[in-house]
Amino acid sequence: MREKLIEKGLLLVAFSAVATIFLIAFFIFREGVPLVAKVGVWDFIASTRWAPSKGQFGILPMIVGSLEVTILAVVFGAVLGLSCAMFLAEFAPRWSVRILKPMIELLAGIPSVVYGFIGVVVLVPWIRTTFGGPGFSVLASSIILGIMILPTVIAISLDAFHAVPPLYKEGSLALGATRWQTLYRVQLPAARSGIIAALILGMGRAVGETMAVIMVAGNALTMPTSLLQPVRTLTSNIALEMGYASGDHQAALFATGMVLFVIIAVLNTIALVVTRPRT
Amino acid sequence: MIIKPLAWQRIVWVALAAMTLLTLVVLFFIIGFIASKGARVITPEFLFGMPARMGKEGGILPTIIATIYITLLAIIIATPIGVGSAVYLTEYTRESAITRIVRFGADALAGVPSIIFGLFGFILFVIRLRMGWSLAAGGLTLAFMILPTIIRTSEEAIRAVPHNLREVSYSLGGAKSQTIMRVVLPNALPGILTGVILGMGRSVAETAATIFTAGSSLLIPKSLFDPARTMAVHFYILAREGLSMERAYGTAFLLIVAILLINVVAYSLMFRLTRKMR
DSSP states (O other), X not given: OHHHHHHHHHHHHHTHHHHHHHHHHHHHHHHHHHHHHHHOHHHHHHOOOEEGGGTEEOOHHHHHHHHHHHHHHHHHHHHHHHHHHHIIIIISOHXXXXXXXXXXXXXXXXXXXXXXXXXXXXXXXXXXXXXXXXXOSHHHHHHHHHHHTHHHHHHHHHHHHHTSOHHHHHHHHHTTOOHHHHIIIIIHHHTHHHHHHHHHHHHHHXXXXXXXXXXXXXXXXXXXXXXXXXXXXXXXXXXXXXXXXXXXXXXXXXXXXXXXXXXXXXXXXHHHHHHSOOO | XXXXXXXXXXXXXXXXXXXXXXXXXXXXXXXXXXXXXXXXXXOHHHHHSOEEGGGTEEOOHHHHHHHHHHHHHXXXXXXXXXHHHHHIIIIIXXXXXXXXXXXXXXXXXHHSOHHHHHHHHIIIIIIITOOOSSHHXXXXXXXXXXXXXXXXXXXXXXXXXXXXXXXXXXXXXXXXXXXXXXXXXXXXXXXXXXXXXXXXXXXXXXXXXXXXXXXXXXXXXXXXXXOOOOHHHHHHHHHHTTSOHHHHHHHHHHHHHHHHHHHHHHHHXXXXXXXXXX
């Protein structure tokens, strides 16, 4: 009897994570949906006017801004991260991997505000003097985000390389291929799904990151037309205005969160589908 | 010109090594830069003094206290739920629809951005449950945020406990719950602690989820329902409003030291655990 009770109790506890996801979706959507219904879906996601005091809530510039910054960040993250993962998986000596991997994972623990701060005091001035413009820009945001997603990209793609059966590599080497040819033609394709998952999860982190982006993006309410111009992302829109928003304005911020939630859900679903073992 | 395969390999080796080096340089640069500018700000007055003029002067004691409170609150709430979920997943079910749903929930929750947790915590705890900006609202929000980390690491730790230990307990007449409490969990403890400590690290570092749930009051919180400002939030406000660069560096340095210590403890636990397995 007691054992049964414990089992039922644990079952309930086990569903808490799922319940939380639904609770989050429920509360965000309950605040956001009425506002979107009021201004119209099209005017919400396709209008470029965001003037809460005049009742105008168009988030197109933020959607474009978020996508632009995220895609560029993933490009930076992919070039650096995959190079790192390939080097650690195939070329670096074993002992160094044991030291380097935890060190890279420590990068993930550094608070995002610290990344943002480094961006403000080092990267932004550098961009301003080297390329011109205000410095606070799409470029600055995506470089900082690219660095921030490195641990995710490296850790997951390294696991993907390690999961490739050693027989593949041995077979290729036995045929006289060099280690690079083997890595590029055999192990890379075999690890493809894991690498794609790594990049998509990195993308999820980049699109959801808030504080670091606010600090370096400049947050202007215009369509970003150049990499050197300031930009406002979906996340920064929420965080910048939550402090003082009320009424429809606050609802519009929840609606912004709703769009973000949907984007993340789509990305995670893709990551889940690519990594699902084929049966 | 055709490059020979082995020459190619050498070129690639250099390129990849350079990229790896660049990544490490970035890591050391961030830590070194903050340390070089922040370490000298750390004095007893800075650590144990009260802030003055919005943080422009004085110390950061209230933010240190708030960070400790809110982090403890988060792990006190999240640990039983996370470990309970893991126990159910590993000890009570086989692979089934239920395990898939629970795992999906944990994965999905892990992918939710912290600003969404902030919105959620704000509307549910601060507004609907009338907690106001408070330690309680912040701690609860962070608890949900670190739940997936604790579930996943505890699940792995419990799975790694050798099966024959359980069988010995059963053969001595131990009930399932006794076996779990006295045999499985003690053996999985280092792994579970790793998850809890990683969750602590995330709570300490978090800004977006805490600023809208715990608030940014600079007073020392006296009860669960007092508002509070964590170190990360304090640092964000100092840096963003340009109140005091010196104090911003000092706070950032303290934050990084705290996080590095927390993570080093977590990794050394994990390392000891995996070595024991072999």
